[in-house]
Amino acid sequence: MKRWRAFFKVVPLIVAFLAVLSLVFHRYIERYPVPSKTKEVLVKTVIDGDTIVVQGGKKVRYIGVDTPEFGEPLYEEARSRNISLVGGRYVELRICEEEPRDRYGRVLAWVYVDGQLVDEILLEEGLARVFTKSPCVGEKLDELKAYERKARLEGIGIWKVDEKRVEKNLPTITPDKARLFVGREVRVEGKVVDVYKGRGAVFINFGRDYRRDFSAVVLGKYLYRFDARGIDPDIYKGRRIAVEGKVELYRGRVEIVVRDPQQIEILD
Numbered sequence: 001m002k003r004w005r006a007f008f009k010v011v012p013l014i015v016a017f018l019a020v021l022s023l024v025f026h027r028y029i030e031r032y033p034v035p036s037k038t039k040e041v042l043v044k045t046v047i048d049g050d051t052i053v054v055q056g057g058k059k060v061r062y063i064g065v066d067t068p069e070f071g072e073p074l075y076e077e078a079r080s081r082n083i084s085l086v087g088g089r090y091v092e093l094r095i096c097e098e099e100p101r102d103r104y105g106r107v108l109a110w111v112y113v114d115g116q117l118v119d120e121i122l123l124e125e126g127l128a129r130v131f132t133k134s135p136c137v138g139e140k141l142d143e144l145k146a147y148e149r150k151a152r153l154e155g156i157g158i159w160k161v162d163e164k165r166v167e168k169n170l171p172t173i174t175p176d177k178a179r180l181f182v183g184r185e186v187r188v189e190g191k192v193v194d195v196y197k198g199r200g201a202v203f204i205n206f207g208r209d210y211r212r213d214f215s216a217v218v219l220g221k222y223l224y225r226f227d228a229r230g231i232d233p234d235i236y237k238g239r240r241i242a243v244e245g246k247v248e249l250y251r252g253r254v255e256i257v258v259r260d261p262q263q264i265e266i267l268d
Helices: 002-031 075-086 118-124 137-154 158-166 175-181 220-228
Strands: 038-046 051-054 059-062 090-095 107-113 185-191 194-197 201-205 215-219 240-250 253-257 264-266
Touching: 038 075, 051 090, 075 107, 075 118, 107 118, 118 137, 137 158, 175 185, 175 240, 175 253, 215 220
Parallel strands: 059 107, 215 253
Antiparallel strands: 038 051, 038 090, 051 059, 090 107, 185 240, 194 201, 201 215, 240 253, 240 264
């Protein structure tokens, strides 16, 4: 009898525990729902050229393309074009089964509007590059590259901007002169002494004293562009290279922030 009494005392505790567990589980599912393979959703906000927020608050990152980041040429054009394509409209999401979310929690999906893949439109108009390291990109990689190639050959969008950059006729300087050109766009030519991979950036150093000597700095958020082109920054060590960009002073260190591998040219 005593055993039964003890049992009945424990039962309410077990029921309460299961109720709390159930509540926590449902809250988790509401916050981090597992997306279905294909669904139609309303676009609430367009963040930039390749990221949107859909009904329910989930962020969606387009598979297979990379559009200009904030502060880069054609950022506003890519974002505005994305708004005109999907803003406030219902779109079809075909979610990547291999990897439904990226490390930032964004849903990875092919996004269609009126039956057309948004990637293709952005690439064809020169407002995006193909991102080959994106999960699930292999199934459409050839088609995406064809659209990118077409825009490149026509010299439109970002490809026109790249062309103009070459035509700027930037002053060419040596690393030791970089401090005299802070705030100006230049072409720095010199030999890389060391490549240091830190937690938040990669430093391509042209001198032994990284606190004073000139460095080309690839911030962590731009490294995927090197990965997409199969470039490991270690290849620059011991090589003569040219780096183009705006010379900046950061905590006493003179540097150029490299946002794209095209800013670097291997000379020998």
